[in-house]
Amino acid sequence: MRAEDLLGPVDVVAPSLLGCWVVTDRPEGRVALRLTEVEAYSGEGQDPASHAHRGPTPRAAIMFGPPGRLYVYFSYGVHWCANVVVGPEGRGSAVLLRAGEVVVGEELARSRRPAARVARDLARGPARLTQALGIGPDDRGADLVNRHSGVRLHRGAAPAAVSAGPRVGISLATDLPWRFWESEAPSVSVFRPGGKPRRRAGGQDGSP
DNA sequence: TCGTCGATAGTCT
DNA sequence: GACTATCGACGAG
Numbered sequence: 001m002r003a004e005d006l007l008g009p010v011d012v013v014a015p016s017l018l019g020c021w022v023v024t025d026r027p028e029g030r031v032a033l034r035l036t037e038v039e040a041y042s043g044e045g046q047d048p049a050s051h052a053h054r055g056p057t058p059r060a061a062i063m064f065g066p067p068g069r070l071y072v073y074f075s076y077g078v079h080w081c082a083n084v085v086v087g088p089e090g091r092g093s094a095v096l097l098r099a100g101e102v103v104v105g106e107e108l109a110r111s112r113r114p115a116a117r118v119a120r121d122l123a124r125g126p127a128r129l130t131q132a133l134g135i136g137p138d139d140r141g142a143d144l145v146n147r148h149s150g151v152r153l154h155r156g157a158a159p160a161a162v163s164a165g166p167r168v169g170i171s172l173a174t175d176l177p178w179r180f181w182e183s184e185a186p187s188v189s190v191f192r193p194g195g196k197p198r199r200r201a202g203g204q205d206g207s208p
Numbered sequence: 209t210c211g212t213c214g215a216t217a218g219t220c221t
Numbered sequence: 222g223a224c225t226a227t228c229g230a231c232g233a234g
């Protein structure tokens with residue numbers, strides 16, 4: 001994978017990443033997976049769901065850096081999620097890695113994800129994917145297109161068919177069909193597509 | 209097998 | 222002080 005391959009519009013680059021490999025090399029071993037589901041987040045202002053929407057805040061600064069870098073953020077106080085920065089430097093667009101199929105190092109991935117009962121659950125969901133790969137805060141800003149990096153992105157065979165639909169887990173701009181997945185892949189996350197936003201605890205309506 | 213609910217802390221207003 | 226690009230446990234059928 002070269003940085004030039006990531007320069008196009010984010011909603012064009014995102015589906016092109018399906019079928020690509022994400023590889024992590026650690027002292028304890030290597031894990032590689034094929035991407036089966038991604039989401040596009042644009043930094044150009046028309047996407048209020050993006051972390052880049054409010055400009056280069058300290059957290060989102062990496063999104064405005066050069067393409068091919070890894071943007072890692074902490075979610076819900078519990079999980080880490082990983083994005084690939086795409087587009088020209090300064091634009092602030094990124095692709096969220098939502099799901100994949102582990103093809104190398106399944107045993108190591110299982111040891112990192114003891115809750116996964118079957119293979120397809122190892123990287124089904126963005127936080128699970130980062131766990132299976134062993135990606136964490138130390139990998140913020142990692143250069144995915146540098147072959148000496150501990151986390152790398154490789155070009156792979158494109159899937160036979162790609163589906164598109166609304167993004168998951170957000171409450172803004174849910175009409176944009178910027179979630180892309182490999183059609184009929186068993187490892188695609190299944191979290192309430194088109195879903196109703198989950199309400200927090202407490203009275204929903206006016207009754208006290 | 210499916211639907212519902214709580215945990216938890218960094219980030220921004 | 223409110224919110225969040227989620228996960229896994231648990232109960233009912």
